[in-house]
Amino acid sequence: MRNLEVTTVALTNSATAVCTAQNRASAGALTIDGTVVTAGVAIIAMAQKISITGASSNTGITYTIAGTDADGKTISDVLTGHGAGLTVFSVYYFKTVTGVTVSAAMTGTTTVGAISSSSGGASTKTLRVNSRQADFGLGLYVDLVGSAAMTYTVQVSPDEPEDTVVLSYATDAAWFNQADLTSKTADAYALMITPCQSIRLIITAFTGGVAKLYSVQTQ
Numbered sequence: 001m002r003n004l005e006v007t008t009v010a011l012t013n014s015a016t017a018v019c020t021a022q023n024r025a026s027a028g029a030l031t032i033d034g035t036v037v038t039a040g041v042a043i044i045a046m047a048q049k050i051s052i053t054g055a056s057s058n059t060g061i062t063y064t065i066a067g068t069d070a071d072g073k074t075i076s077d078v079l080t081g082h083g084a085g086l087t088v089f090s091v092y093y094f095k096t097v098t099g100v101t102v103s104a105a106m107t108g109t110t111t112v113g114a115i116s117s118s119s120g121g122a123s124t125k126t127l128r129v130n131s132r133q134a135d136f137g138l139g140l141y142v143d144l145v146g147s148a149a150m151t152y153t154v155q156v157s158p159d160e161p162e163d164t165v166v167l168s169y170a171t172d173a174a175w176f177n178q179a180d181l182t183s184k185t186a187d188a189y190a191l192m193i194t195p196c197q198s199i200r201l202i203i204t205a206f207t208g209g210v211a212k213l214y215s216v217q218t219q
Contacts, residue, residue, distance in 0.1 A: 004215045006124045008150075009045045011116035011206045015053050015087075018042040018097045019112035030100045034113065040098075042067070046203075047093035048114040048122040050077070056108030057084040065090055065112075067097040070125040070200070071161070073170035087115070092171060093123040116206040124201045126161065130217055131195040138192040139216040140181060142201065148209025153202045154181035154190070160197035173198070 018034040032040050047070035052063050058081030066076045070093060077090040100112050114120065129138055140154055159173040180190035183204070201213040 004127045006127055006201065006213050008124060008203060008211045011046060011122050012036060012044050012048060012114040013116040015051060015113040015115060016111045017113040018050060019100060021109040021111050023109045024102055024106050027102055027104050042097040044095055044114050046122045047095040049120045050090040050094050050097060051087050051113045051115045051120060052079060052082055052110060053087040054082050054108055054110040055085055058107055059083055062103040064101045065097060066099040067094045069093060069170045070095050070123050075170045089119055122203040124213065126198045126200050127215060128198055129196060129215060131197045133217060136193060136195040137218060141189045141214045142181060143187050143212045145210050145212060148211055149207035150203050150211060151183055151185050151205035152211055153183060153204060154178040155200050155202055156196040157198040158196055
C-alpha cells in the first residue's frame with residue numbers, strides 16, 4: 001500500500017493580512033506590514049488567493065504579487081487593479097508574500113489580504129502519486145473532521161513537479177476538478193482509474209474546522 005495524507009488548517013480571513021491601507025504617488029513597492037507579517041514576509045497559515053481591496057478605482061494600474069506557493073515554489077501574479085469599493089483576487093495560491101508592487105500612482109488607499117470568501121479560496125500542498133502503477137487505481141477520501149464546515153474540491157494533474165517540460169510547475173501545471181469530488185460539503189470518496197501525477201485539495205468556501213485528504217494506492 002502507498003498511503004498519502006494532507007490536513008488543512010483554519011484559513012486566514014483578513015483584508016489587511018499582507019498590507020495595511022496604503023497609497024503610492026508613483027510606481028513602486030508597498031510595505032509588507034499586515035497582520036500575518038514577520039520580518040517583512042506575510043506568512044499565511046494555508047496557501048490562499050491574495051485579495052486587493054480599495055474604496056477608489058484603480059483599474060488603470062496593475063499589482064504584482066511575489067512569494068511562494070503551498071509547495072514552497074517561487075511564484076508571482078499580476079492583477080489588474082480593483083474598481084471602486086471592489087476586491088480582486090490572485091489566480092495563484094500564496095503561502096507567503098514577499099512583495100507587492102504597483103505599476104503607477106494609486107488613487108486612494110488599498111489593502112492587501114487573504115479573505116476566506118467564495119471568491120478567494122485555499123490550497124493544500126501537492127501530493128505526488130504513482131502514475132506508473134501497472135493497473136492504475138487511486139482511492140481518494142476527504143474527511144471533514146468533527147463539525148468542520150466548508151466547501152471543497154479535489155484537483156488532479158497530469159503534470160509532475162520534476163517534469164522539465166513544465167517550465168514552472170507552480171504556475172504552469174494543468175489542474176482538473178475530480179468529477180466525483182467537486183463542490184462537496186460532506187465526507188466523500190472516489191476511485192480513479194485514469195492515471196494522474198499529482199493531487200491537491202482546494203477549499204472554495206470556509207466556515208470553520210479542518211479537512212483531511214487521503215489517497216490510497218495498492219503499490
